[in-house]
Amino acid sequence: MPALNRTNALRGVAVGVCLAGAALIASCDNFLDPKPNDVLAPENFYKSSSDAVAAVNGVYEATKWNHFLSFWYMTDVASDDIWASPNFGSDGHRFDEYTFNASEGTLAGPWGGSYSAINRANAVIDHVPGITMDATLKARVLGEARYLRALAYFELVRFYGDVPLIEHEVKSLSGLNVSRTPQPQVYALIISDLQAAIPALPASYSGDDLGRVTSGAARTLLGKVYLNQKSYTAASTTLAPLITSGRYQLNAVWKDNFTIGKELTNPESIWEINYDGVADPGAGSVMNLFSLPSAYPGGDAYGLMGVTQSLVNLYPAGDQRGNHGTFMLRPYTDKLNRTVNWSVPNGAAFDKYLDENSTQNMTARAWAAQSNNWIISRFADVLLMYAEAVNEGGTPGTMSAVTALDSVRHRAGLPSVGVTAQAALRDSIRTERRREFVFEGNRWFDLQRWGTLDAAIRAKQAERGYAVIGVPSIYYPIPQSELDINPNLTQNPGWK
Numbered sequence: 348m349p350a351l352n353r354t355n356a357l358r359g360v361a362v363g364v365c366l367a368g369a370a371l372i373a374s375c376d377n378f379l380d381p382k383p384n385d386v387l388a389p390e391n392f393y394k395s396s397s398d399a400v401a402a403v404n405g406v407y408e409a410t411k412w413n414h415f416l417s418f419w420y421m422t423d424v425a426s427d428d429i430w431a432s433p434n435f436g437s438d439g440h441r442f443d444e445y446t447f448n449a450s451e452g453t454l455a456g457p458w459g460g461s462y463s464a465i466n467r468a469n470a471v472i473d474h475v476p477g478i479t480m481d482a483t484l485k486a487r488v489l490g491e492a493r494y495l496r497a498l499a500y501f502e503l504v505r506f507y508g509d510v511p512l513i514e515h516e517v518k519s520l521s522g523l524n525v526s527r528t529p530q531p532q533v534y535a536l537i538i539s540d541l542q543a544a545i546p547a548l549p550a551s552y553s554g555d556d557l558g559r560v561t562s563g564a565a566r567t568l569l570g571k572v573y574l575n576q577k578s579y580t581a582a583s584t585t586l587a588p589l590i591t592s593g594r595y596q597l598n599a600v601w602k603d604n605f606t607i608g609k610e611l612t613n614p615e616s617i618w619e620i621n622y623d624g625v626a627d628p629g630a631g632s633v634m635n636l637f638s639l640p641s642a643y644p645g646g647d648a649y650g651l652m653g654v655t656q657s658l659v660n661l662y663p664a665g666d667q668r669g670n671h672g673t674f675m676l677r678p679y680t681d682k683l684n685r686t687v688n689w690s691v692p693n694g695a696a697f698d699k700y701l702d703e704n705s706t707q708n709m710t711a712r713a714w715a716a717q718s719n720n721w722i723i724s725r726f727a728d729v730l731l732m733y734a735e736a737v738n739e740g741g742t743p744g745t746m747s748a749v750t751a752l753d754s755v756r757h758r759a760g761l762p763s764v765g766v767t768a769q770a771a772l773r774d775s776i777r778t779e780r781r782r783e784f785v786f787e788g789n790r791w792f793d794l795q796r797w798g799t800l801d802a803a804i805r806a807k808q809a810e811r812g813y814a815v816i817g818v819p820s821i822y823y824p825i826p827q828s829e830l831d832i833n834p835n836l837t838q839n840p841g842w843k
Contacts, residue, residue, distance in 0.1 A: 396480035406495045409464035417456025426790035427807040432692040435651040444813045449824035461499040468496035470516040490547030493540035494560045508822040526835040541569040564618035567724040583741030586733040595726040607705045617724035624716035631717040638697035640689035646712025653692030
C-alpha cells in the first residue's frame with residue numbers, strides 16, 4: 348500500500364464489506380447487518396474524493412495481507428527451489444514434500460484473502476463513479492481498483508483453475524454461495540480490467556502517493572496474463588513498449604532490488620507491496636525471518652528453509668545472484684564482519700532478503716517488523732517474459748529475444764547466451780527465470796505454465812529423498828473449508 352497513507356488506509360478497510368472464506372464468515376455476520384451507530388455504512392460513505400481514496404487504500408491493505416505468508420508457501424515453498432528444515436512446522440513440510448490435501452489450512456489463505464481484496468475493489472468500482480470529484484483522480488482510483496482486482500483474480504485462477512467470478516460488491520451472505528466460473532470468463536474480466544487501467548493510471552507518483560500502481564504495472568501484468576494464456580503475439584506487443592519507454596532499466600547491482608533504502612524508487616521496480624515494519628510496527632514482512640539460517644546474529648532468524656542443491660548448482664562462478672546473493676554458504680562473512688556458521692538448515696541458506704545495508708535487518712529483526720517489500724513486478728521480468736513470448740512465436744519489437752535474455756545475464760555477470768535455436772533458447776530462458784526470481788512468487792506459476800510442474804516436483808522429491816509421488820493436478824485443491832460452506836463449489840480432479 349502507499350507508504351504514508353496509513354490512516355486513510357485503515358478507514359478504507361472499515362468500509363469494505365467482508366467477502367470470504369470460512370474463517371471470515373462468523374466475523375462478517377454482524378457487519379453485514381450493521382446498526383447505523385456501529386459502522387460507517389456505504390450509503391453514508393462514498394461522498395467525496397477523500398472517501399474514494401480511502402476506499403481504494405483498503406484494497407491495497409487487503410492485497411498486502413494476502414501476500415504476507417500463505418501466498419509464498421504455495422508459490423515458492425512448494426516449488427523445487429526450497430526445502431523445509433527441521434525447524435519448519437508440519438505445514439511447511441507438507442508443502443515442501445507436496446503431500447498436503449484439500450484440508451490444508453494454508454490453502455484457504457489466498458482464497459479468502461483474494462476475495463477480500465476483490466470485494467473491496469468491487470465496492471470501489473460500484474460506488475466511486477457516483478461521486479462528484481476531480482475526473483482525473485476518479486479515473487486513477489478506478490484504475491487502481493481494477494488493477495488490484497485483476498491481480499487477485501489472476502492469482503486465483505492460476506492457483507485453483509475455475510473460480511467464482513464476482514463483479515459487484517457482495518452485501519449479504521447469500522451472495523457468497525457462487526458456483527465456479529469457467530476460466531475464459533475470468534480471464535476476460537482480468538484483461539478488461541487491465542486494459543481499462545492502463546490509460547487511467549499515471550506513469551509515476553511522488554510524495555505520499557509513491558507506491559501506488561502505475562500504468563506500467565498494469566501493462567506488465569497484462570503481458571503476463573497473455574503469456575500465461577500462450578497468446579504470444581499479444582504478450583510481446585504488450586510488453587515491448589515497456590522496454591522502449593525508457594522509464595525502466597535493470598539495476599546495475601542485482602541485490603539493489605532487495606535493498607530497503609531503494610524500494611519503490613530504484614529504476615527496476617515496477618510495483619511492490621509495501622511492508623513498512625518500522626513506521627507501522629506489526630505490519631512488516633516475515634520472509635526474511637523465515638529464510639535466514641537459524642540464530643543468524645541481529646535478531647529473529649528461524650532457519651525454516653534451505654536452498655535445494657539443484658538450484659545452487661545452477662549458478663556459475665561469478666554470478667552475482669549466487670553466493671552472497673540468492674543464498675549464503677557457510678561460513679558466511681557479512682558486511683558487519685561477522686562470520687556466521689549454522690546447522691539449520693544443513694547447507695545453503697537464503698540470503699536474498701537480508702539487506703546488509705539496513706540497521707534494522709542486521710541488528711533488530713523481529714516478527715512482522717521487517718520492511719522488506721514483496722515485489723510483484725520488476726523490469727527483469729518484463730525482459731524475460733518478452734524473450735519467452737518472442738521465442739515462442741510472438742512479434743518482436745526493436746529488441747530480439749536473445750538481446751532481452753542477454754541483458755539479464757550480463758547484469759548478473761554472465762556472458763551472452765550463445766544460442767539462437769528455439770528449443771535451446773527456450774531452455775536458457777527458463778533457466779534464467781529460475782536463477783533470477785527465486786522466492787519472488789514466480790517459480791510454481793512458471794512450472795505450471797510450461798507444463799513441467801509434475802516433472803520438477805518429482806525431481807525435487809527424488810533429490811531430497813522424499814516419496815516420489817509427483818503432483819495430482821496443475822491446480823491446487825479448492826480449500827475444504829470453502830466446500831463445507833458453499834454447496835455450489837466442486838473440487839478439482841485428483842484431490843481429496
